[in-house]
Amino acid sequence: MKKNNIAELMKEILKFRDNRDWKQFHDPKNLAEAIAIESGELLEHFLWKTPEQSREISKEKREKLAAEIADILIFSMLFAHETGVDIEKAILDKIRHNETRYPVDKAKGSAKKYTDL
Amino acid sequence: MKKNNIAELMKEILKFRDNRDWKQFHDPKNLAEAIAIESGELLEHFLWKTPEQSREISKEKREKLAAEIADILIFSMLFAHETGVDIEKAILDKIRHNETRYPVDKAKGSAKKYTDL
Amino acid sequence: MKKNNIAELMKEILKFRDNRDWKQFHDPKNLAEAIAIESGELLEHFLWKTPEQSREISKEKREKLAAEIADILIFSMLFAHETGVDIEKAILDKIRHNETRYPVDKAKGSAKKYTDL
Amino acid sequence: MKKNNIAELMKEILKFRDNRDWKQFHDPKNLAEAIAIESGELLEHFLWKTPEQSREISKEKREKLAAEIADILIFSMLFAHETGVDIEKAILDKIRHNETRYPVDKAKGSAKKYTDL
Numbered sequence: 001m002k003k004n005n006i007a008e009l010m011k012e013i014l015k016f017r018d019n020r021d022w023k024q025f026h027d028p029k030n031l032a033e034a035i036a037i038e039s040g041e042l043l044e045h046f047l048w049k050t051p052e053q054s055r056e057i058s059k060e061k062r063e064k065l066a067a068e069i070a071d072i073l074i075f076s077m078l079f080a081h082e083t084g085v086d087i088e089k090a091i092l093d094k095i096r097h098n099e100t101r102y103p104v105d106k107a108k109g110s111a112k113k114y115t116d117l
Numbered sequence: 118m119k120k121n122n123i124a125e126l127m128k129e130i131l132k133f134r135d136n137r138d139w140k141q142f143h144d145p146k147n148l149a150e151a152i153a154i155e156s157g158e159l160l161e162h163f164l165w166k167t168p169e170q171s172r173e174i175s176k177e178k179r180e181k182l183a184a185e186i187a188d189i190l191i192f193s194m195l196f197a198h199e200t201g202v203d204i205e206k207a208i209l210d211k212i213r214h215n216e217t218r219y220p221v222d223k224a225k226g227s228a229k230k231y232t233d234l
Numbered sequence: 235m236k237k238n239n240i241a242e243l244m245k246e247i248l249k250f251r252d253n254r255d256w257k258q259f260h261d262p263k264n265l266a267e268a269i270a271i272e273s274g275e276l277l278e279h280f281l282w283k284t285p286e287q288s289r290e291i292s293k294e295k296r297e298k299l300a301a302e303i304a305d306i307l308i309f310s311m312l313f314a315h316e317t318g319v320d321i322e323k324a325i326l327d328k329i330r331h332n333e334t335r336y337p338v339d340k341a342k343g344s345a346k347k348y349t350d351l
Numbered sequence: 352m353k354k355n356n357i358a359e360l361m362k363e364i365l366k367f368r369d370n371r372d373w374k375q376f377h378d379p380k381n382l383a384e385a386i387a388i389e390s391g392e393l394l395e396h397f398l399w400k401t402p403e404q405s406r407e408i409s410k411e412k413r414e415k416l417a418a419e420i421a422d423i424l425i426f427s428m429l430f431a432h433e434t435g436v437d438i439e440k441a442i443l444d445k446i447r448h449n450e451t452r453y454p455v456d457k458a459k460g461s462a463k464k465y466t467d468l
Contacts, residue, residue, distance in 0.1 A: 013208075020219060025282045029166060030168060030171075033280070033281050036391075037277055037278045039149070040153060040387075041271075041274065042196075047268060048259045049146060054145040055145060066200075066207040069207060072193050076186055084174065085179060085183040091129075093183065093187065108136075111142050150398050157392065158391065160391075168285075238355075239439050243443070262397060262405040263400060266396070269393060273387040273390040280379060280383050285378040300431075300436040307438065310423050324424070325363075325421045326360070343372045344371075
């Protein structure tokens with residue numbers, strides 16, 4: 001039987017947080033800061049690299065990237081929790097919204113922003 | 118029956134991407150940039166606000182935040198996909214790692230970084 | 235006699251760069267990444283802090299902040315240099331532009347974005 | 352006679368701020384957020400672009416970039432002002448520090464971080 005892994009991961013994350021009494025620090029402003037900080041750390045792995053070089057990922061590098069993206073995901077999940085956002089619904093809604101902003105016939109193969117399509 | 122919603126969401130995201138032939142743009146460097154850009158947009162919702170004000174979230178505001186956090190999550194999932202990172206494992210590994218860096222007896226109620234505990 | 239310190243600092247920065255043959259890495263995309271990464275490092279100094287706590291700056295902390303803001307300024311100056319932007323003119327133009335977006339009678343004492351004034 | 356343009360620009364920036372009674376919002380935490388947000392906006396101009404494409408800057412694009420980099424510089428100057436950092440000294444100190452971290456004979460032509468040299 002498959003499992004609802006977003007809900008299970010959220011449970012683990014909240015347990016970790018509550019064991020340390022950290023909810024008090026997790027207002028949306030601070031969590032949004034944490035996400036921005038961690039996204040800067042992720043980006044640093046690719047600074048001065050070409051796009052092609054960024055695709056060459058050793059096993060050791062992959063482990064570091066996994067740790068960085070996990071930080072972003074964990075803080076994003078905490079943010080969603082604190083702001084009452086349903087993660088699954090938010091992602092599906094955004095895909096639906098992007099389907100209207102980026103219709104296949106116009107957006108195919110193009111990196112333009114929807115405002116320029 | 119519950120579902121593996123990370124895998125199902127990933128399938129939706131990749132379908133959206135492939136219909137538009139966008140994999141070509143999704144090198145890790147660009148995806149990390151996208152995450153950083155979206156995290157700045159999320160943060161802008163709280164600029165000049167106090168932490169307390171950041172907790173006051175109207176229904177209208179929640180919808181905007183949901184759209185922003187969805188962008189971060191979608192690009193993070195695409196990043197994990199392109200770099201071969203298992204999202205569920207990465208999050209669980211990071212929680213385990215943080216348990217050693219932030220032992221309950223030292224970290225409880227403290228906002229200090231592990232290097233200062 | 236006073237000096238044009240932006241021009242003098244730029245000269246120092248370019249000398250440092252050219253001695254290391256680094257111009258080749260300084261395309262605008264990479265420089266913009268560098269600015270974003272350094273701004274995340276600056277922000278980390280205030281994570282989990284209240285706005286009031288962020289105003290309490292010891293001598294030791296001030297030196298760390300000086301080093302972070304210097305990174306942002308240096309990369310911003312290199313970015314301006316590579317993209318042909320006149321720093322002094324850009325800042326004065328932006329102040330003039332903001333004067334029209336934030337007229338004193340509407341903006342005084344308000345933290346609202348110009349789109350909401 | 353040349354002029355001390357950092358001091359003159361700072362005077363303009365503070366005049367703009369004080370006319371609007373905005374010092375109250377300019378704690379270091381909020382200013383660091385503002386820098387991070389603006390740096391994300393700058394970066395967005397280069398998203399999905401190759402480094403080569405990022406070097407192709409039309410007159411229209413240059414004006415947009417000038418406005419973005421001005422935002423970053425203005426908030427950085429306000430940050431320095433609020434935290435008591437001397438901008439000119441901070442930049443020169445950082446260049447001196449980088450000269451020891453990146454000696455010419457090791458760093459020439461290399462994009463490696465000093466920790467990997």
